[in-house]
Amino acid sequence: MTIRIDKKIKGYSVVTADDKAKESAQPPAADAAAGAPVSNVIQMHERIERPEVLVGSTYKIKSPLVEHAMYVTINDIVLNAGTEHEQRRPFEIFINSKSMEHFQWIVALTRIMSAVFRKGGDVTFLVEEMKAVFDPRGGYFKAGGVYMPSLVAELGCIVEDHLKSIGLLHDPELSPEQRALIAEKRRLFEQHSKKNADAGVTDASSTASHPDDIAVTGEGASFPPSASMCHKCSTKALVLLDGCATCLNCGYSKCG
Template sequence: MTISINKKITGYAVVTESEHKELTQQSADIHLLGEPLSRPDKLVGNTYKIKTPASEHALYITINDILMNEGTAQEHRRPFEIFINSKNMEHFQWIVALTRVMSAVFRKGGDITFLVEELQSVFDPKGGYFKKGGKYTPSLVAEIGEVLQEHLHEIGMLKRNEPEAHQRAFMEAKRKEYTEQQNTSGSHTASGFPEGSQLCTKCSTKAVIIMDNCLTCLNCGDSKCS
């Protein structure tokens, strides 16, 4: 490559071979995220079935894992590849593209947990939908992100962020108290939360009620008064 110098040269320095090697190594250390993983002949994994209003047919998501540091105290599983299969061909193009990109990220090594948040933050311009249990899902891509999150929970790459036992007991008590106050013991939705519950901005579940003049989520415990 030819470089044109339009200004007067006021000085120069020669880089030695050792300095060149050091600079090259520093550059590699900065840009290299991890050693790419090679595929073994056999992998273990899980297959998840999801059925959403966004697709006429169910989607089957298979995530295969590679076993790292086998036979040592640091033995663990990490995702290596992902496949999505369905009878519905409407989303075929972008699903194939998405799974190939995700598999490439898996194989690159390093931290891949960021994919969960990236996928779950995708919103469908046509609008999302509510899943069984009253949880709002903004898009089909976001639901794929939820499946990945569940898989990472199962193999130990992500910790479950669930209320502790005393928090669950408190929420159950609040739910019972609310039902008794409203005198609507039978007025619960299919999700098990009182009818008229609002959508929680933290866990995206229709489980927010007004208790003691305060908005409280009976699913995750989030409260505007805490």
């Protein structure tokens, strides 16, 4: 076979059988080095087998709708343990109670939720779906003055809190300006209540006659016991301040 040489020959060497063997072995190695690195990060999927030991948290639900308390246990699987990609993902959920009234739907719900957890992907949608369930008999207020439209909705709040604790959900941070506004609203309300108490005024529109009458909720925040529910944060913290409905929890004001 004739090969046309277009460049000036500056030197030459004899190719031996050993050289040919080395060249045939080099290209795969070079291609592997040049290619994209293979990722060993494990993502949650339904084919992952349940480990012998799982990390779990148990939450208590004490609702006036049921006689006995419910205990919700959510177990997590730890993926990529000991690496920079380590993460906890919910793997299964159990609900235990002495009350047998809701046994059937509790078993069904836990099995479906566990299946969704093991499927992988974004499981945070469960929170909004469950919190949107309303009881036709009416909801109730849990400790802290937070309104719960149903027992399923409170279960959704527990799942939300758990997902926040393992880093799958994050609370929207209040800006310093919003925090300052809420603190100012609370200060003005307490001053207004103290003036009414000192003057001996009994005003039906005032939700507390004295700052000492402000109730301390189960979550550490203090709101007047007769405050109404804020439709924005679903907390009984809405008071009448200077003729305007104002929330002492989230800063919402009907007057803007």
